[in-house]
Amino acid sequence: MHDIRFIRENPDAFDAALKRRKLAPMAGEILKTDSDRRALQAQIQELQSRRNQASKEIGALKAKGGDADALIAEVNDIKTKMPDLETEEASLAESLESRLIELPNLLDESVPDGDDEDQNQLIRTIGDIPSFRFTPKDHVALGEGLGLMDFALGAKLAGARFVVLSGQLARLERALAAFMLDTHTGEFGYVETLPPALVNSQTMTGTGQLPKFAEDLYRTDDKWLIPTAEVPLTNIVADEITDSAVLPLRMTAYTQCFRSEAGSAGRDTRGMIRQHQFSKVEMVSITHPDQSADELERMTSCAETILQKLELPYRVLKLCSGDTGFSAQQTYDLEVWLPGQDEGRGMYREISSCSNCGPFQARRMKARFRDVETGETRFLHTLNGSGLAVGRTLIAILENGQQEDGIILLPQALHSYMGTDRLVASA
RNA sequence: GGAGAGGUGGCAGAGCGGUUGAAUGCACCGGUCUUGAAAACCGGCAAGGGCGAAAGCCCUUCGUGGGUUCAAAUCCCACCCUCUCCGCCA
Structure with missing residues (x-):
């Protein structure tokens, strides 16, 4: 707004x-x-x-x-x-x-001009791309090879773009979520939050999903399924005058996310890259206007920390004008290296997106604070970022940790969560 | 789902047709007092919007939307939400 x-x-x-x-x-x-x-x-x-x-x-x-x-x-x-x-x-x-x-947020002046994702600006590349003595498989071959990932079953139960994980792979999802939440709460001061996964129209409008993007959402009679925890978390401060002494507010949540993928027919149809239902650990920060620029850097580094601890190679991009989302002033994307994509040649795929929305969402949802100096109410700044998309992280663990014999070596950080250092085929 | 009670400023809580944007208390801000703090005392303190250089004037808002009336926080209707009890249920 x-x-x-x-x-x-x-x-x-x-x-x-x-x-x-x-x-x-x-x-x-x-x-x-x-x-x-x-x-x-x-x-x-x-x-x-x-x-x-x-x-x-x-x-x-x-x-x-x-x-x-x-x-x-x-x-x-x-x-x-x-x-x-x-x-x-x-x-x-x-x-x-x-x-x-219905108008998108105004872009930060630092956002580079560009038409689409090809013109995003590479900020940094972290970690070494692994080399394999064999042609790396993608997560579909790996997951099915383990006998723990079943797309046909997902289709039977629900339809296209659904999957069923089982055994250690289902546990890996849980382990990743727990690891991410523990890190964000324990190291970075985010407050773990468990919000509703269905919200009303007002809440969807507050963060910018409505009225323009209704077709991307699933809806019930009178509520909508959240496409990201950003929606309920950010709206926590809607219609409030927040005490400036509590700023910044930092919240993290592990939730299922639901997207109709109306505009993506035919894209990423193979595997778990693009599902109608996926889980994500989200970070949301509510800040004083003067703090939001620094907070975006901080939030991005929180997401990066997860990738680093999981020993996953990635790069950071600053989105260009043509690729920056509706509500964002400025966005950093984190792309993880997936060696099994593109016939085993590998490619980077988005695994996190961290945005500063400035006062754009706050104005829509009337989220204010009182300026101590002037006594006036002002709009807060809101930020959100994935930390990380769990499904895509699971893919990255599989594809980066794969061995020639089909087993998956897990990063050290997950050993205690998984009770093992590797995934092996189910009996 | 059924029955009852209720939704008022940051919070608690009066008001139940007119002079009430709203008593009182708490919180908060400023001042007096104090070596400092506390206490006490004095004063200020809702949000959003229009006009205006400013001072200021005006409009709207007492869950939401309608209605009655010259006049509604107060009366009527619908809806939403909260609480209590019953039913069902993880």
Whole structure:
């Protein structure tokens, strides 16, 4: 959501920012609606003021036993004029609101220009890409080879883009989640949180999934399945004036995530890369505006720590203007090396995305804090990042740890969680 | 799912047709006092919006949306949520 006052004061800057999002200029149109609405609002408020005043006079007159008929007639006259004006004003307000609520966040000036993911900016590459004396398999071959990953069964029970894990592979999912949560809570101060996986429309609107991206979501009668824990976690501060002394708020949650993948038909159809249901450990930070830039770096490094402890090679990219998501001002993607992809040649795949949304979501959800200096309320900044997508981490463990004989060597950090140092085929 | 009670400012809690944007207490902020702190005392303190250079004026909001009335936190209707009891259930 955008600040109408910013648009009033900086229409050209606003249009220039839209252009970076490949959107046509619209400040002129928005401001026309805005000024029409305000003119109407002033007119309405004048009538309301007169009505309120007259009503008080009526009360005073009647208390003294006087005759108020003339005033009552005047109020009634005002009341006949009001509905049309109010309807018109509401219509303008709604048109303004619906326009603003569908526009993406303005990009941070540090975001590089670019059309799509090919133009993201490489920030750093960490870890050595493993070399194999054999052609590495992908996680599908490995998982099925272990007898612990069954896509046909997932399809039988639910349909395409579902899988059933069993035995040590199901345990690996749990181990990864526990390891990630332990690290974020124990080392980085995030508060473990278990939020609802179904939320109402208002909550979905707060973080930006609605109204524009309804088709990407699964819904029930009156609720929506969360596509990420970012949604419930961030909305915890919605409609609140948060005490600035508790900032930054840092929360982490392990949840299932549900996505219809409406726009991805035919993409990543093999394996567990893109499922309708997957689990993720999410990090959310709520900060003072002055802290959000540093917090994004910190959050990204928290996610990176997980990859490092799991001995997984990865790289960090700064997303370009064309690839940065709707609600984000700025985003770092972490891509893990998956040696089994692309016929065993390997490739990097996204495993985490860390974004600073600035005041964009906070304004949508009215998440504020009180500025100690001025006494005024201001919008918070919100950040979210995956730390990490558990399914894709499991894939990475399999593909990077594979041996020629089909067993998987596990990273040291997981040994205690798994009760073993390796995965072997089930009997 | 059924029955009852209730949803008021950061919190607690009055008000139940007019002068109430809302008593009182707590919290918070400023001041007096104090070596300092506490206590006590004095004062301030809802949010959002419009107009205005500013001072300030005005509008809206007492769960949400309608309705009655010259006038609604107060009356009526619907919905949402919370609590208690019953039923069902992990």
